[in-house]
Amino acid sequence: MPAGGEADAPLPANLRLWDNDARIVLRALPEASLTRVFLLFPDPWPKSRHAKRRFVHPANLSLVARALRPGGEWRIATDDPTYQAWVAEVFAAQDFFVFAPPRAARPRDWAPTRYEAKALKAGRQPLYWRLIRR
Protein backbone atom coordinates (compact mmCIF):
# COMPACT_ATOMS: atom_id res chain seq x y z
CA MET A 1 0.00 0.00 0.00
CA PRO A 2 1.57 3.34 -0.98
CA ALA A 3 2.17 6.00 1.69
CA GLY A 4 -0.94 8.10 2.19
CA GLY A 5 -3.20 5.16 1.24
CA GLU A 6 -5.91 3.45 3.25
CA ALA A 7 -3.42 1.57 5.44
CA ASP A 8 -1.93 4.87 6.69
CA ALA A 9 -5.24 6.60 7.34
CA PRO A 10 -5.85 7.45 11.01
CA LEU A 11 -8.45 5.30 12.75
CA PRO A 12 -11.71 7.17 13.26
CA ALA A 13 -12.25 8.33 16.85
CA ASN A 14 -15.66 6.65 16.96
CA LEU A 15 -14.38 3.22 15.86
CA ARG A 16 -15.78 0.37 17.98
CA LEU A 17 -15.18 -3.36 17.56
CA TRP A 18 -17.75 -6.01 18.46
CA ASP A 19 -16.41 -9.54 18.51
CA ASN A 20 -19.74 -11.30 18.88
CA ASP A 21 -23.02 -11.90 17.07
CA ALA A 22 -23.84 -8.83 14.96
CA ARG A 23 -27.55 -9.33 15.64
CA ILE A 24 -27.00 -8.32 19.29
CA VAL A 25 -25.56 -4.97 18.20
CA LEU A 26 -28.28 -4.42 15.64
CA ARG A 27 -30.95 -4.95 18.30
CA ALA A 28 -29.20 -2.61 20.76
CA LEU A 29 -28.61 0.29 18.37
CA PRO A 30 -31.06 3.18 18.25
CA GLU A 31 -33.53 3.08 15.38
CA ALA A 32 -32.30 4.70 12.12
CA SER A 33 -28.82 5.27 13.60
CA LEU A 34 -26.71 3.74 10.80
CA THR A 35 -25.88 5.07 7.35
CA ARG A 36 -24.30 1.86 6.03
CA VAL A 37 -24.11 -1.79 6.94
CA PHE A 38 -21.64 -4.15 5.25
CA LEU A 39 -22.16 -7.90 5.08
CA LEU A 40 -19.05 -9.18 3.32
CA PHE A 41 -18.76 -12.83 2.37
CA PRO A 42 -21.07 -14.24 5.04
CA ASP A 43 -20.89 -17.95 5.79
CA PRO A 44 -22.90 -19.44 2.91
CA TRP A 45 -24.51 -22.42 4.64
CA PRO A 46 -25.08 -23.94 1.19
CA LYS A 47 -27.26 -26.89 2.24
CA SER A 48 -30.94 -25.93 2.07
CA ARG A 49 -31.63 -27.52 5.46
CA HIS A 50 -29.20 -24.93 6.94
CA ALA A 51 -30.75 -21.93 5.17
CA LYS A 52 -32.10 -20.58 8.48
CA ARG A 53 -28.48 -19.98 9.59
CA ARG A 54 -27.75 -17.60 6.70
CA PHE A 55 -27.44 -13.97 7.79
CA VAL A 56 -29.52 -12.87 4.81
CA HIS A 57 -32.74 -14.39 6.03
CA PRO A 58 -36.30 -13.06 6.24
CA ALA A 59 -35.98 -13.15 10.04
CA ASN A 60 -32.95 -10.79 10.00
CA LEU A 61 -34.12 -8.22 7.45
CA SER A 62 -36.13 -6.23 9.99
CA LEU A 63 -33.10 -6.06 12.34
CA VAL A 64 -30.97 -4.39 9.68
CA ALA A 65 -33.86 -2.28 8.40
CA ARG A 66 -34.63 -0.90 11.88
CA ALA A 67 -31.04 0.21 12.50
CA LEU A 68 -30.57 1.85 9.08
CA ARG A 69 -31.82 5.36 8.41
CA PRO A 70 -34.14 5.82 5.40
CA GLY A 71 -31.91 6.06 2.33
CA GLY A 72 -29.16 4.15 4.16
CA GLU A 73 -27.40 1.25 2.44
CA TRP A 74 -26.99 -2.40 3.19
CA ARG A 75 -24.04 -3.61 1.13
CA ILE A 76 -23.66 -7.33 0.62
CA ALA A 77 -21.00 -9.34 -1.18
CA THR A 78 -20.76 -13.08 -1.69
CA ASP A 79 -18.95 -15.44 -4.05
CA ASP A 80 -21.16 -18.43 -3.30
CA PRO A 81 -23.60 -19.23 -6.16
CA THR A 82 -26.22 -20.68 -3.81
CA TYR A 83 -26.05 -17.58 -1.61
CA GLN A 84 -26.16 -15.31 -4.66
CA ALA A 85 -29.42 -16.90 -5.78
CA TRP A 86 -30.66 -16.78 -2.18
CA VAL A 87 -30.01 -13.01 -1.88
CA ALA A 88 -32.05 -12.41 -5.04
CA GLU A 89 -34.86 -14.64 -3.72
CA VAL A 90 -35.03 -13.11 -0.23
CA PHE A 91 -34.93 -9.50 -1.44
CA ALA A 92 -37.57 -10.16 -4.10
CA ALA A 93 -40.00 -11.00 -1.29
CA GLN A 94 -39.57 -7.97 1.04
CA ASP A 95 -40.48 -4.27 1.20
CA PHE A 96 -37.81 -2.79 3.49
CA PHE A 97 -35.18 -2.27 0.77
CA VAL A 98 -35.05 -1.19 -2.86
CA PHE A 99 -33.45 -4.06 -4.71
CA ALA A 100 -31.15 -3.44 -7.67
CA PRO A 101 -29.16 -6.03 -9.63
CA PRO A 102 -25.67 -6.72 -8.25
CA ARG A 103 -22.35 -5.71 -9.78
CA ALA A 104 -19.66 -8.20 -10.72
CA ALA A 105 -16.79 -5.85 -9.81
CA ARG A 106 -16.19 -4.35 -6.37
CA PRO A 107 -17.14 -0.66 -6.35
CA ARG A 108 -14.18 1.61 -5.49
CA ASP A 109 -15.62 2.73 -2.17
CA TRP A 110 -15.80 -0.82 -0.72
CA ALA A 111 -12.86 -2.20 1.25
CA PRO A 112 -11.38 -5.47 -0.02
CA THR A 113 -11.43 -8.40 2.40
CA ARG A 114 -9.27 -11.44 2.97
CA TYR A 115 -12.03 -13.83 2.01
CA GLU A 116 -12.70 -11.93 -1.22
CA ALA A 117 -9.02 -12.28 -2.17
CA LYS A 118 -9.24 -16.05 -1.58
CA ALA A 119 -12.39 -16.30 -3.68
CA LEU A 120 -10.87 -14.37 -6.59
CA LYS A 121 -7.68 -16.44 -6.42
CA ALA A 122 -9.77 -19.61 -6.60
CA GLY A 123 -11.59 -18.26 -9.69
CA ARG A 124 -14.94 -17.63 -8.01
CA GLN A 125 -17.03 -14.62 -9.08
CA PRO A 126 -18.20 -12.37 -6.23
CA LEU A 127 -21.34 -10.28 -6.64
CA TYR A 128 -21.87 -6.93 -4.87
CA TRP A 129 -25.28 -5.53 -3.91
CA ARG A 130 -26.38 -2.15 -2.60
CA LEU A 131 -29.80 -2.35 -0.97
CA ILE A 132 -31.32 1.04 -0.16
CA ARG A 133 -33.52 1.34 2.92
CA ARG A 134 -36.93 2.75 1.95
Ligand SMILES: C[S@@+](CC[C@H](N)C(=O)[O-])C[C@H]1O[C@@H](n2cnc3c(N)ncnc32)[C@H](O)[C@@H]1O
Ligand atom coordinates in the same frame (compact mmCIF):
# COMPACT_ATOMS: atom_id res chain seq x y z
C1 LIG B 1 -16.44 -16.40 5.33
S1 LIG B 1 -16.00 -15.39 6.72
C2 LIG B 1 -15.73 -13.79 5.95
C3 LIG B 1 -14.91 -12.88 6.82
C4 LIG B 1 -14.64 -11.46 6.25
N1 LIG B 1 -15.90 -10.69 6.19
C5 LIG B 1 -13.99 -11.51 4.88
O1 LIG B 1 -14.66 -11.22 3.88
O2 LIG B 1 -12.78 -11.85 4.83
C6 LIG B 1 -17.57 -15.17 7.54
C7 LIG B 1 -17.43 -14.58 8.95
O3 LIG B 1 -18.74 -14.22 9.45
C8 LIG B 1 -18.72 -14.41 10.86
N2 LIG B 1 -20.14 -14.49 11.30
C9 LIG B 1 -21.06 -15.44 11.01
N3 LIG B 1 -22.25 -15.15 11.59
C10 LIG B 1 -22.07 -13.98 12.26
C11 LIG B 1 -22.91 -13.17 13.08
N4 LIG B 1 -24.18 -13.51 13.31
N5 LIG B 1 -22.39 -12.04 13.61
C12 LIG B 1 -21.11 -11.70 13.38
N6 LIG B 1 -20.25 -12.41 12.62
C13 LIG B 1 -20.73 -13.54 12.08
C14 LIG B 1 -17.93 -15.68 11.04
O4 LIG B 1 -17.39 -15.76 12.33
C15 LIG B 1 -16.80 -15.48 9.98
O5 LIG B 1 -15.70 -14.83 10.57
